[in-house]
Amino acid sequence: MRRFVLIFGIVLFMGLFLVSAQPLNAEKQDSSKMTDQQLVDPSLKERIKYLGLIIPEDVKKRFEELDKQPPPMLLNTEDVFDWREMGGVTPVKDQGQCGSCWDFAATGAFESAVLINTDIEMDLSEQQVLSCNTGGSSCNGGWMEDAYDIFMNNGAVYESCMPYEADDDVPCTQEECDPVAWMTGYVDVPNNINSIKNALLVGPVSTTFMVYNDFYWNCYWHEDTGDINHAVVIVGWDDNMCGGLGAWIVKNSWGTNWGDEGYFYMPYGSCGIGRYTQRPVFDQVNYLTFSYPNGLPDFVNPNGGTSVRVEVSGLAGVPEPGTGMFHYNSGSGWQDISMQVVSPNIYDALFPNLDCGIDVIYYFSAETNQGVIDTDPIDAPLSSFSAFSANPLTTVFEDNFNTNLGWTVENSPGLTDGAWERGIPAGGGDRGDPPSDYDGSGYCYVTDNADGNSDVDGGYTYLISPTIDLRDNDAMVRYALWYTNYAGNDPNNDLFKVYVSNDNGGTWINVDTFGPETFPGWTQHHFVVSNYVVPTDQVKVRFEVSDLNDGSIVEAGIDAVSVITYECEPTSNGTIAGTVTDINGPITGVVVLADDGSGNTGLDITVENGTYSIDVPPSTYDVSFSHNNYRDTTITNVVVTEGETTIVDVVMEELPVDIPTLNEWGMIIMALLLLTIGTIAIIRRGGIVEIGESK
Incomplete structure (x- = not known):
């Protein structure tokens, strides 16, 4: 006991000594009075060359008003709160x-926000932000918002x-990467201790401070007398540190050796x-990625059977x-x-009738091994x-813009910059402008094809197609679009519009609007x-982009325009129809595929009452029925006659539930016995301690 008292007395004495040696809140020690023994960073002079914080004037004004708010009630009164201890900080x-x-x-x-919300530690790309930001x-x-804008957009x-x-100077190649995490926004945090602590309860926050010439890492004090020049991440607090002054626990970006x-x-x-503090708001992560090696269809067969390979x-x-x-x-x-399984995680999706x-x-959609459902988009x-259900006939117009096929550009009188130009994106x-074209040919139309400040300003610019003859058939117009307006002083406040005319541009009808x-x-x-x-022989298409409000950065591109005629003429088909059931009644979601082996196919999926209907040309078909919970069934030699319906009803057999064999039951029982014996041994050895008692 005396040994314990002696140790306690020594610790208490040392604590009192340290507290008396450290100035209190009313007597904060200026850095100019620190000694060489107080861990001045010898590499600081070099690091100061690369301090890089620029705070926009509108941000300063915004926080100036925000900081007038009184401190809120503190939501957590713990002395110490540290996201490092709770697994909420990345390296x-x-x-x-x-x-x-x-x-x-x-x-x-943002990495911390992802980690806290998903338990997934991600190493996100700072180079993406550096190369691709539009601010x-x-x-x-x-400024941090240029990064946050990328994570949102x-x-x-x-x-x-x-x-x-x-x-x-590294080129922006983010379009070649799969986005993995998204933000919905960010929250400005007033510069007071309670507000910052409350924000930290959700996750680490970005913040700013002034690096002085003698800055060091442990309890450095200096009055707030200089211009803010460095951004960092606050990950927690400790009210007992720095002689009782209390301190923020801060993650820097100078490596682990500092x-x-x-x-x-x-x-x-x-x-x-604590000035200019912001908390990112997590949205979601992409758990899975979907790819389509054969592409996605523009047209699908009305009779069903169009297949999409999905990986x-x-x-x-x-x-x-x-x-x-x-x-x-x-x-x-x-x-x-x-979808039909081709091999693990490779599928064929079949369009129905x-x-x-x-x-x-x-x-x-697909699920992860943790049961999370992810979708594409x-x-x-x-x-x-989207796709169009019809039989395509002829591509009557197609333009990758490598040559001039007769497009014209018209601008409103007020337009000062950003007119449509054909070229290789520069x-x-x-x-926010396209770094490359869409179809890989190199060329496309873009708004003012120049580097730097060359976006649309002060009015409209129109890109108008040559005249297209559609007097004999209806047609689908297909195009690739790039359009952004999310940067500048008035973001997300303009529209991109698409029009069609059937009188050579005398009148225009709005088709699509983006934004x-x-x-x-x-x-x-x-x-x-x-x-x-x-449809007439005087059809034209017009693409309109504008900047009509207060100075947003508007960039657009058009590429891969094609006009494809199609038909929906009645065909001399017959019909295969019926109902699919099991012993309990109708089955929903059965894939029914008719195939005559000569290229004629049709597909449908049973609806709630178990019925299906497939229109196919006259022939003899094999009709297959598949569902994940039932044995596959095939009916052969189904004869289809023009104008008639052939009824094929099917009763499917449900797949049996796997039941363990006798040997497997023996192994399960043995494992349970061993687990029970081990648990009893642990309890006997360790005892059971009730809350509030000691062993």
């Missing part, structure tokens, strides 16, 4: 010889896809830390084989069917792919001429 990185602290602070805070942030300095990509090179393995501890209020692979998760689903909507609501002359929208069914993609919210990247679209005008 420290090194920004190198580039003023990209703003990039690392934003990316580090002008660079190695010469920048593009999605963050892995470091492995765009490795960090500490160079803002400070406390890359971290430092700064007293509350020192060097202006599913892991991104932030591992795909579970056999979970691929095909979802389609032809106007009567979403239908969900299992559809009315001719209609659009069908669709998307794909990622926000399906809000977004989806802007590099750093201001006001936009995302970079090429997207493919189509429309059917007869849905808007009567």
Whole structure:
């Protein structure tokens, strides 16, 4: 006992000595009075060359108003709160010889948001932000919102896809990478201790402070008298540190050999830390990626059977084989069917029998081995792919813009910049413009094909097609579009419009409108001429882009335009129809495929009452029935006659549930016995301790 008292007395004495040696809040010690023994960073002079924080004037004004708010009630009164101890922080990185602290602070805070919300540690690409941001942030300095805008509009990509090179001249190649994580926005946090602590309860936050010439990592104090010049991530607090002053626990971007393995501890209020604090708001991650080696169809056979090969692979998760689903909507609501398994995580999606002359929208989904469902597009069914149900005839017009086929450009009188130009994209993609064309030919139409500030300003610019003769057939017009307006002083406040005319441009009918919210990247679209005008020999298409409001950055591109005629003429088909049941009644979602072996196929999927109907040319067919929960069934030699219906009803056999064999039961019982014996042994050895008792 006396030994314990002696040790306790020594510890208490040392604690009192340290507290008396450290100035209290009312007597904060200025850095000019520190000694050489207080861990001044010998590499600081070199690091100061690469401090790179630039705070926009509108941000300063925004926070000036925000900081007038009184401190809120503190939601957590613990003395210590540290996301490192709770698994909410990703590894420290090194920004190198580039003023990209703003990039690392934003990316580090967002990596933590992803980790906390998904339990997935991601190494996201700072080079993506450095090369692709549209706000002008660079190695010469920048602001966190330029990174956050990318995470909201593009999605963050892995470091492995765009490795960090500490160079803002590296081309933006984010379109070649799969986005893995998304933000919905960010929250400005007032500069007071309670507000920052409350924000930290959700996750680490990006913040700023002033690096002085004698800055060091452990409890450095300096009055807030200089200009903010460095961005970092606050990951927690400790009210007992720095002699009781309390300190923020801060993640830096100077590598793990600096400070406390890359971290430092700064007293509350020192060097202006806490000013311009922001918390990223997590949205979602892409667990899986979907690819289509044979592409996606523009047209699908009205008789069914059009096949899409779908390959599913892991991104932030591992795909579970056999979970691929095909979802389609032809106007009567979403239908969900299992895709046919080709091999593990490779599927064929088959379109069913559809009315001719209609659009069908669709998307794909699969599950991870943890049961998480991911879709493509990622926000399906809000977004989806589309195809047209018809028999294509002739491509009457096709343009990859490698040559001039007669397009014209017209501009409104107020337009000052950004008129349509044909060429190889020259802007590099750093201001929301397309870094390359869509179809790989090299050329496309873009708005003012020049690097730098060359977006649409002050009015309209129109791109108008040559005249197209559609007097004999209806047609689908297909085009690839690039359109962004998410940057500048007035983002997401302009529209891109598509028109069609059947009188050589005398009158125009609006077909599509895009915006006001936009995302970079090429997207493919189509429309059917007869849905808007009567097809004539004087059809024209017009693409309109404008900047009509307060100075947003508007960039657009058009590529791969084609006009394809089609027909929906009645065919001399017959019909195979029937009902699929089991011993309990109708079965929904059975894939029914008719194939005569000579190229004639038709497909349908049973609906809620178990019925199906397939129109096919007269022939003799094998009709197969498949469902994940039933044995496959095939009916052969089904004869189809023109104008008649052949009834094929089928009763399917449900697959049996696997029951363990006698030997397997023996192994299960033995394992349970061993587990029980082991548990009893552990309990006997360790005892059972009730809460509030000691052993």
